[in-house]
Amino acid sequence: MGTNLMRMTTTRKKTKRTFRPFLKFFRHPLPPLDHPITRGILPFTMLVLVLAPGAVPGVTAGNEKQGDTHAHDFVIFASVFTEHGFALPGARARVRRMAEQKFRWEAISDGRGELGIRVKQGAEYELMIEAHGFKPQTRKIDARGGNREDLTLQMEPLAGGKP
Numbered sequence: 001m002g003t004n005l006m007r008m009t010t011t012r013k014k015t016k017r018t019f020r021p022f023l024k025f026f027r028h029p030l031p032p033l034d035h036p037i038t039r040g041i042l043p044f045t046m047l048v049l050v051l052a053p054g055a056v057p058g059v060t061a062g063n064e065k066q067g068d069t070h071a072h073d074f075v076i077f078a079s080v081f082t083e084h085g086f087a088l089p090g091a092r093a094r095v096r097r098m099a100e101q102k103f104r105w106e107a108i109s110d111g112r113g114e115l116g117i118r119v120k121q122g123a124e125y126e127l128m129i130e131a132h133g134f135k136p137q138t139r140k141i142d143a144r145g146g147n148r149e150d151l152t153l154q155m156e157p158l159a160g161g162k163p
Contacts, residue, residue, distance in 0.1 A: 074119050075116060092129070
């Protein structure tokens, strides 16, 4: 019996596995650098990466876009109330430059009757406030000096109507 056990262990061959299926998941997705596909694509890719920042208008490598700052803006804050002093939510405010006919900015008052509009400094503006059941009001705003205007508006009801 002892000889049979030895014979079984000595006659058994150990085979070397050459295929390892678990290694195919750890392969790099790109071919090696000396591969013909890589040799053709690599110079082109490097050229695109170097020239791409200059191709986008308004963007240069290392510099931030300078046009999106709000440093030269003027803010109009308004609080809108009824004739009894209650907050008036839903009042519509429109703003235009004095020299223009078209209103360019618009805001609606929140639940506390407050609103804010951001415009450019250095001009005169006209603010028009309208609310259902109330007379529209117009105010002139000079945005040439300072950076903020705080307004408190008390709306008057329409004649013969109930707000």
